[in-house]
Amino acid sequence: MASTETTPAPADDLSGVEAGLDALDSVQIQRTPIGQLLRQKALPPLIGVLLVLGLWQLTYSLHVTASYNLPSPADVWGSLTDLWTAGTLFSIIWTSLWRGILGFLAAVAIGTPIGLLVARVKPVRAAIGPILQGLQSLPSVAWVPAAVIWLGINDSMMYAVILLGAVPSIANGLVAGIDQVPPLFLRAGRTLGASGISNARHILLPAALPGYLAGLKQGWAFSWRSLMAAELVASSPDLGIGLGRYLENQREGMSMPGVLLGIILILLVGVAIDLLVFSPIERRVLRSRGLLATGR
Amino acid sequence: MSTALTTSKNAPVDESPTGAPAVRISHVHKSFxxxxxxxxxxxxxxxxxxxxxxxxxxxxxxxxxxxxxxxxxxxxxxxxxxxxxxxxxxALMFQEHALFPWLTAGKNIELALRLNGVARPERRAEAERLLELVRLGGSYGKRVHELSGGMRQRVAMARALAQGSxxxxxxxxxxxxxxxxxxxxxxxxxxxxxxxxxxxxxxxxxxxxxxxxxxxxxxxxxxxxxxxxxxxxxxxxxxxxxxxxxxxxxxxxxxxxxxxxxxxxxx
The missing domain is CATH 3.40.50.300 (P-loop containing nucleotide triphosphate hydrolases)
Structure with missing residues (x-):
C-alpha cells in the first residue's frame, strides 16, 4: 500500500496503521489442492460402487437365486453393449433427458413466480402456502391416471405430471429461501433506494439464491422421478422410447439384465445431472458467499 | 418515500439557502x-x-x-x-456492515451507484474512487467474507457515500x-x-x-x-x-x- 516516505503527514501515518491492521486481520483463503480433493471426494464413492459390484458378483457366483432373477454384472454390461451396437443407447437416454429438461424448465418458469407471490403476498401465502406444502408430499405417480384421462397418452400428459411433481418443490424452495433472507439486507436495500422490481432483482432474489437452488435441485429430482413414472405407465408408439419405456419393455420381455440396466441408467442420469449441473453451481454460490467450510 | 433523487455524483449539490438545516426534526413523537x-x-x-x-x-x-x-x-x-x-x-450505515455477500466489495458500491441512477460506464471508476477514499484501493474484487471487520465497515462507508447523499x-x-x-x-x-x-x-x-x-x-x-x-x-x-x-x-x-x-x- 502507500509508502510512508512520500508525504510525512499525519494522514499518511494513519494509512500506514490501517494497512497494517488490514494485513493482520485479513482472512486467509486457501484452496485445497486438486489431488487432495480427488482423494477426499471422489475416492470414497468409487470404493462404495466397487463394493456393491463385488457383493453383486459374489451373490451371483454363490447361486443364491436363479440367474434369470439375478443376472451377473457382466450380463447387464452385455445388455448395455447390445444397446450400444444397436445404436439406440443415446436416443433412449436423450428422449427421456430432453423431456425431463423441458419439463423442468417449464416447472422453473411456473414455480418461480408462484414462489415469489407466496413468499411476498400474505393472503396468497395463507391461501395456497399449505396446499403447496401438501402437494410436495404427494407422490407424482398419483397424478398419472388423472393426467392420462385428461390429456390422453401423449407428451402433454408427461409434462403435466412433471409440472405437478416439480412446481411445488421449486416454489417451496424459493419461499424458504426468501424467508431466510436477513431483514438487515432488506433494510439496507431500502436505504439504497431499492423497491419493487429493483428490490426483487438486486436484493431479494440474490439473497434467496441458496434456498432457491436447493429447491431447484429437489425440483429436478422430482421432475425426473415423475417423468419415469409417467413413462413406465404410458405406452404409445408416438411417444418414442425413453428410459422408463425401455425398462417396461424389458420387463415385458422378461429380460432381467435389461431391467437392471434400465434402473441403473435412470439412476445414473439423475445423479449425473445433480453432480454436473447443480452441485457445481451450488458450491460456487456458497463459496463466493463464504458459506462453505474450506479445508475439510 | 421520497424519490426525489436529483443528486449528481460528481458535482456537489448546492446547499439549500444558507441557514436552512440539512435535517429538521420538529415535534416528533413515535409510539409502537x-x-x-x-x-x-x-x-x-x-x-x-x-x-x-x-x-x-x-x-x-x-x-x-x-x-x-x-x-x-x-x-x-x-x-x-x-x-x-x-x-x-x-445514506444510512448500520452496526452490522450489511454488505451483500453475493457481491464483491466493488460491486456492492456499484449497486448503490446504480440504484442512485449513475450510468453504467461511470460506475466502475466511481466505485474505485470511493474505495480509494476509504483506503481500500485494490479491494474491488474482494468478497465480503475475505475482508476484516474494519475493512467491511469501510466498504459499507464507501457504499453509503455512493448514494450521493x-x-x-x-x-x-x-x-x-x-x-x-x-x-x-x-x-x-x-x-x-x-x-x-x-x-x-x-x-x-x-x-x-x-x-x-x-x-x-x-x-x-x-x-x-x-x-x-x-x-x-x-x-x-x-x-x-x-x-x-x-x-x-x-x-x-x-x-x-x-x-x-x-x-x-x-x-
Whole structure:
C-alpha cells in the first residue's frame, strides 16, 4: 500500500496503521489442492460402487437365486453393449433427458413466480402456502391416471405430471429461501433506494439464491422421478422410447439384465445431472458467499 | 418515500439557502403498538442539524436513538411531527456492515451507484474512487467474507457515500469493532466528513466516542426519548480519544447520562 516516505503527514501515518491492521486481520483463503480433493471426494464413492459390484458378483457366483432373477454384472454390461451396437443407447437416454429438461424448465418458469407471490403476498401465502406444502408430499405417480384421462397418452400428459411433481418443490424452495433472507439486507436495500422490481432483482432474489437452488435441485429430482413414472405407465408408439419405456419393455420381455440396466441408467442420469449441473453451481454460490467450510 | 433523487455524483449539490438545516426534526413523537396501549418511544423531539455539522445522539438503551435514525432515514414514519431532509433520502450505515455477500466489495458500491441512477460506464471508476477514499484501493474484487471487520465497515462507508447523499446517518457503526480498529475508523470518518463536507448524525451509547467525533452531542433521555441536554464540543479536530480534553468532557457527560439512567430506578 502507500509508502510512508512520500508525504510525512499525519494522514499518511494513519494509512500506514490501517494497512497494517488490514494485513493482520485479513482472512486467509486457501484452496485445497486438486489431488487432495480427488482423494477426499471422489475416492470414497468409487470404493462404495466397487463394493456393491463385488457383493453383486459374489451373490451371483454363490447361486443364491436363479440367474434369470439375478443376472451377473457382466450380463447387464452385455445388455448395455447390445444397446450400444444397436445404436439406440443415446436416443433412449436423450428422449427421456430432453423431456425431463423441458419439463423442468417449464416447472422453473411456473414455480418461480408462484414462489415469489407466496413468499411476498400474505393472503396468497395463507391461501395456497399449505396446499403447496401438501402437494410436495404427494407422490407424482398419483397424478398419472388423472393426467392420462385428461390429456390422453401423449407428451402433454408427461409434462403435466412433471409440472405437478416439480412446481411445488421449486416454489417451496424459493419461499424458504426468501424467508431466510436477513431483514438487515432488506433494510439496507431500502436505504439504497431499492423497491419493487429493483428490490426483487438486486436484493431479494440474490439473497434467496441458496434456498432457491436447493429447491431447484429437489425440483429436478422430482421432475425426473415423475417423468419415469409417467413413462413406465404410458405406452404409445408416438411417444418414442425413453428410459422408463425401455425398462417396461424389458420387463415385458422378461429380460432381467435389461431391467437392471434400465434402473441403473435412470439412476445414473439423475445423479449425473445433480453432480454436473447443480452441485457445481451450488458450491460456487456458497463459496463466493463464504458459506462453505474450506479445508475439510 | 421520497424519490426525489436529483443528486449528481460528481458535482456537489448546492446547499439549500444558507441557514436552512440539512435535517429538521420538529415535534416528533413515535409510539409502537395500537393507539391507547401504545408505549411512546420518542416524545416531542425537536432538533435541527446544520449542513456540514457532525452531531452525535447519545443515550442509554431504550432512548429510541435508533428509532429516531430510522425515522430520519425514511424507513419508518413518525406518529406525529415532521422530519425534513431537504437534500433527499439520506445514506444510512448500520452496526452490522450489511454488505451483500453475493457481491464483491466493488460491486456492492456499484449497486448503490446504480440504484442512485449513475450510468453504467461511470460506475466502475466511481466505485474505485470511493474505495480509494476509504483506503481500500485494490479491494474491488474482494468478497465480503475475505475482508476484516474494519475493512467491511469501510466498504459499507464507501457504499453509503455512493448514494450521493450529503447527509450520512450512522447507527453505532463501530460498536462491534475492536478498540484499535475503532480508533482508526474514528480518524477515517473525521477525515471523510471534513473532505466531503458531509452532514453526519451519529448514534452511539459510547460517551467518549461521541466526544471524540462530534461538534455537538445531544443527550437523549430514556423511555420515552426526549432531548435531555446538548453540548457544543469545541475541541479542535483531529482529536484523540485518550486526550485530556475528551476525557474531561466525557466525565461531565457521563455524569449527566447516569443521572438520566438513575431516574428509571426510582418510581
Amino acid at each position: 403498538g395500537r393507539p391507547g396501549t401504545a408505549t411512546p418511544v420518542l416524545d416531542d423531539i425537536t432538533l435541527d442539524v446544520a449542513p456540514g455539522e457532525f452531531v452525535c445522539l447519545l443515550g442509554a438503551s431504550g432512548c429510541g436513538k435508533s428509532t429516531l435514525l430510522n425515522l430520519i432515514a425514511g424507513l419508518d414514519k413518525p406518529t406525529a411531527g415532521e422530519i425534513e431532509v431537504p437534500s433527499g433520502r439520506p 450529503r447527509v450520512l446517518l450512522m447507527d453505532e457503526p463501530f460498536a462491534a469493532l475492536d478498540a484499535i480498529t475503532r480508533d482508526v475508523l474514528h480518524d477515517e470518518i473525521t477525515r471523510i466528513w471534513a473532505e466531503r463536507q458531509l452532514t453526519v448524525v451519529f448514534v452511539t451509547h459510547n460517551v467518549r466516542e461521541a466526544v471524540r467525533l462530534a461538534q455537538r452531542v445531544v443527550l437523549l433521555s430514556s423511555r420515552p426519548g426526549r432531548v435531555a441536554r446538548e453540548w457544543q464540543i469545541d475541541l479542535p479536530q483531529p482529536r484523540r480519544i485518550e486526550s485530556a480534553g475528551v476525557a474531561d468532557l466525557s466525565v461531565e457527560i457521563t455524569e449527566e447520562l447516569r443521572g438520566e439512567i438513575r431516574r428509571h430506578g426510582q418510581h
